Every structure is written in C-alpha cells, then in structure tokens.
Amino acid sequence: MVKRIHTIKGPIEIDALDFILPHEHLFTDLRGPLVADYARGEPAAVIKVVEPYLAEASAAGITALVECSTVGVGRNLSVLRGLAEVTPIHIIAPTGVYRDAYIPETLREISEQDLAELWTTELTEGIEGTSIRAGFIKLAMSDDGPTALEIRNLRAAAMASQNTGAVIASHTIGGKIARKEMDVLEEVGLDLHRFIWIHAQTEPDISILKDAARRGAYVELDSVGAPHQSQAELLETVLALIEAGFASQLLLSHDAGWYNPERADGLPNEGYRGYTALTKDFIPALLQRGITEEQIRLITVDCPANAFAF
Ligand SMILES: [Zn+2]
Numbered sequence: 001m002v003k004r005i006h007t008i009k010g011p012i013e014i015d016a017l018d019f020i021l022p023h024e025h026l027f028t029d030l031r032g033p034l035v036a037d038y039a040r041g042e043p044a045a046v047i048k049v050v051e052p053y054l055a056e057a058s059a060a061g062i063t064a065l066v067e068c069s070t071v072g073v074g075r076n077l078s079v080l081r082g083l084a085e086v087t088p089i090h091i092i093a094p095t096g097v098y099r100d101a102y103i104p105e106t107l108r109e110i111s112e113q114d115l116a117e118l119w120t121t122e123l124t125e126g127i128e129g130t131s132i133r134a135g136f137i138k139l140a141m142s143d144d145g146p147t148a149l150e151i152r153n154l155r156a157a158a159m160a161s162q163n164t165g166a167v168i169a170s171h172t173i174g175g176k177i178a179r180k181e182m183d184v185l186e187e188v189g190l191d192l193h194r195f196i197w198i199h200a201q202t203e204p205d206i207s208i209l210k211d212a213a214r215r216g217a218y219v220e221l222d223s224v225g226a227p228h229q230s231q232a233e234l235l236e237t238v239l240a241l242i243e244a245g246f247a248s249q250l251l252l253s254h255d256a257g258w259y260n261p262e263r264a265d266g267l268p269n270e271g272y273r274g275y276t277a278l279t280k281d282f283i284p285a286l287l288q289r290g291i292t293e294e295q296i297r298l299i300t301v302d303c304p305a306n307a308f309a310f
Contacts, residue, residue, distance in 0.1 A: 003165070003309035005064065006123070006135040008084035008091045012064075017090065020064040020304035021057070023169070023198060023222040023253035024275055026050055026083055026091070027067075029074030029261050033104040039074040041261045043082025049266040050259055054087040057275040064090040065275065066253075066308065068169070068198070070138035071107070072098030074261070077127055092308060094138035095122035096157060099171065100147045102140075112152050116159035123164045123310075136308055137161060140171035140198075141181060151184055158190040165310030169196035169220070175208035182215055192216035196251065196307060201229065206240050213246040218307050220251040225277025227270075235285055242295060250299050251307065252278055 004011035027046055029039045057065070069075055075094065084091045096119065097103050107115065122134040137157045141150050157168045168185070172178045178197050185195055196218040200209050209219050221237060223229035241250050256273040259266045283296055 005090070005092060005305065005308050006133040006310075007064065008080050008093055008132055011133070012090060014305040014309050017301070017305060018063045019061045019279070019300050020066070020308070021062055021253050021275055021278070022066045022196070022251045022304040022307065023068050023220060023255050024065050025067065025069050025255070025257035026065075027074055027076050027079045027259045027261070028069040028257075031262060032102045033072055037261075039076050039261070041076050041079045041259070043079050045266060046079045046259050047082055047086055049272065050083060050257070051086050053257065053272065053274040054083070054089050058088050060276045060279040062089055062275060062279070064092065064304075066092045066136065066304075068094060068138055068255075070094040070096045070098050070140070072102035072104060077130065077132065081132070092135035093127065093132065094136055094169075095119045095127065095134035095160075096138040096168075097153060099140035099142045099145065100149050101142070103149060108149065112156045112159070115153070115156035116163070119156065119160035120163045123160060123166045134166075136166050137168045138170075139168060141173070141177050143173050143177075145177055146181055146184065154181060154184045155188050158185050158188045161190060161194045165194070167194050167196055167218075167307050167310070169198050171198045173199055173202045175203035175205060175212070178203070178208070178212055182212065182217060186215075196220050198222060199255075201234060201237060206237060209237070209241060210244050210246065213241065213244075213249045218249050218251050218303070219246065220253065222251070222253040222255040224252055224254050224282045225273065226255065231282065231285075235282070235289070238286065239289060239291070242291060247295050247298050248303055248306075251304055252282070252299060254278060
C-alpha cells in the first residue's frame, strides 16, 4: 500500500512534498477546554494574522507544516480549512489530546478502547463529521507524568497507531518521562519507529537522546529560532546526533506561530514568531559546520515524510 501524508486538503504522495516543518502552531487556545469561548476563532481573522507568515515560509521553500495544536489546546478545523485555502503549504492536523489538565470532560470518562476507536476514525474517515482526516496522533505528558489518564492515552494511541500506521508525537519534557512513555508504548507492542519524542532538546544529557533513537524513536528538536533556546547549544546537539548516525531519525522545527484567540489582535503575548529561522539561519549554520546538502535533505524532507506518512 502506498503511504501518504494526510493533509487538510486530502492525502498527498510524499514525492510531491519537499521541505516539511514537523512541529508548528497556527491556532492555539492555551486556556484549555473549560473556558466558555474555548477554541473559538473566525477563519478570516486568523488568516489576516497568519497568512503572511505562511507566505514567507512558502517563499523559503516550505511545502508542508504540521499543526501541533491538538484537542484540549484549541484544535479548530474551520480555521485550519480556511488557512489551507489561502496558502500553498499543506497543513497536517492532529487527532489525540493534550496533557491531563487539558483533557475535555468527554474524553476523561471514556475507555481506552473507545478512545482508540475515536482516534482511528479521525485518522481513517474524518474529523468531526467531515472527510478531513487527521495526519497523526498528538499527545502530551505532564511535567511530572505520565499520569494515569496519560498512560491510558498512550495505550489508546498505540492501538490507533497499530490500526492505521499513523505516528504518535508526544510533548515530553525531559528524558525520564520519555523513557517511561516509551516503556508504556513498547509494553503494548508499538514499534517505536511510530513515535516522535517532541521537545527532546529539553533533555540535556545527549546519551539519553541517542538511547531513544536507538530504541527506534524520532528525536524532535523543535526550538529552532526560539528566544528561550541557545541556538549554539541546539546546533551542537544536532551535530552530535548526526555524528552518531541518527540523521534519519532527527526532526527539526520552530514550535512557532500561536495565533492567540484570547487577544483581539490574535497575537501571542511575546509576538508572532514565523517559520523561517531554520531555512534562514540554522541550516546555513549546519552547512558551515560541514553538514552536507544531502544530509539536510534527509533531515528536512525524507525524515518528516517517513515519520508522518501512513
Ligand atoms: Zn508545540
């Protein structure tokens, strides 16, 4: 069976794509599902703010972008459809759910089996009654997790991944939690080639990142261009992982964007960060350190394509 990337506009062959950003945000509601106007957003208002950044990314060669704002932090399908209509960039939407404190009431009570079925349906048929399929399963672990509900989510995600082939990408701060999480997934028989450790740069001990890659996981360094991240340190981490032979399991992204429905102007409080630091600054810095164009292509094109195709 041919593997495809499942985007807002439909499935697409991986050969049709070039540079893919595996972890960004378009529309995010960090207040969580308990506020009355949770995830409410007008497509036109969001387009006005976000489209220029997508145009800039497209001009820089980006062909696809993975929207990581999952259920619980504002996934909004009509906003994503609106954006997909005004940009040449293919947008990939998640199924799944954010960490414990953000799990909507309806998803707290249901069984592991039913959750797996719901996510499988979103991956194979469509989200919220549409024919738009989710392109991956996005989860998150609490900083002291995984909690009992997060373990249930991991097991349900493993089932949905085994049903469909979709990858599980999980927000995970630090290697200790990543290790527990991978143990849970392996216990239910998931091949860790179907797992992305999001925010792996939060673990300072590089041997733990290498261990995760050795177990089969994708290691995602997603703070390119972020003001809170030393770019020099991030560069050394990338070089060390390439040196250790893990270029084909390495994902690079900005974790940028974040249209904020809480504010009238839609901007995040620290300002809207765009999606071009990788192409403008980080890749040139890697090339300067002796990384080849072929290795860059492996990391920015083949690796995300292989991770997200199913
Ligand atoms: Zn993120």
